[in-house]
Amino acid sequence: MDFKSVQNLVSEDMDGVNAAIRQYLHSDVALISEMANYIINSGGKRLRPILAILCARACGYSGNQHCLVAAIIEFIHTATLLHDDVVDESSLRRGNETANAIWGNESSVLVGDFVFSRSFEMMVDVGEMRVMEILSRASNTIAEGEVMQLLNCNDPDTTENRYMMVIQSKTAKLFEAACQLGAILAGESKEVEQACAAYGRHIGTAFQLKDDLLDYQASSEEMGKNIGDDLAEGKPTLPLIYALKNSTGETAQMIRDAIINGGKEQLQEILQVIEATDAITYTEKSANQQAYIARQKIEILPSNPYRDALLGLTDFAISRVT
DSSP: OOHHHHHHHTHHHHHHHHHHHHHHHOOSSHHHHHHHHHHHTSOOOOHHHHHHHHHHHHTTOOSSHHHHHHHHHHHHHHHHHHHHHHHTTOOEETTEEOHHHHHOHHHHHHHHHHHHHHHHHHHHHHTOHHHHHHHHHHHHHHHHHHHHHHHHTTOTTOOHHHHHHHHHHHTHHHHHHHHHHHHHHTTOOHHHHHHHHHHHHHHHHHHHHHHHHHTTTSOHHHHSSOTTHHHHTTOOOHHHHHHHHTOOHHHHHHHHHHHHHOOSTTHHHHHHHHHHTTHHHHHHHHHHHHHHHHHHHGGGSOSSHHHHHHHHHHHHHHHOOO
16 A cells, blocks of 8 residues: 555544644744644655554544544654754755744744643643653653764764664654554553554654665655755764775775764765665665564554555655655
């Protein structure tokens, strides 16, 4: 099932999610509403809330609280984007100017705080302590991942293990929470709940591996952001870590210097090294392995169109070009 088919399957549920987003985004402070609406409506795939919807429906849930939970997931994600773009000094996301590029860093951080704190108001409205527990822990883990990534920046000795810890905390944890909450809302067994959580964790990891790969593969037009941004920020992601590990002499020193100093001055030379060391292939295999594990985890679910959609999203996560 391709991504368009998945979107069609959950279109009615996503109408409910979007209604909740509009309701809770409202603020009497005009700048908050303006900025929050800008980032929410800037062309995101809504993948995380879609996963929450799909897992709930795949487990047989027939209520409507999943729409509010999915909206909370999107709010937490939006808050992290606002903060990330400030930390990374990004100017382009999804083909649009970032909020901080338009309104400034101070406004972006404060509105990110508003969106994040509003998500906790929404958790109270759900009225389920398990929902609050999982999302509050996930939020804490995401913040830890952000700090770990900051510590890895400009450090050429970052290992693959440290890198994986970052993406499993910073990215995969929210995927995991979204999928786990779908099962919880459906009242599923602990076994099914943990299977859905594991599915989310592995597809989230595959998604981030692919994202980091695209930074060295795609064009700016395809990605909707500036290519080579990770290198410019001194971020040692898996393609760069593997290329450095399999390089020697002046080539290895060039990569180390690029990580330490940031910048894109030697981007073309580094792209050639990444290609020559098979770092692209290695990263692709890692992403494929994560997607394979994700598919295995949801074999426990009953066969239905929603499980088929979850399986389809594993392919989408590793084959997308944006």
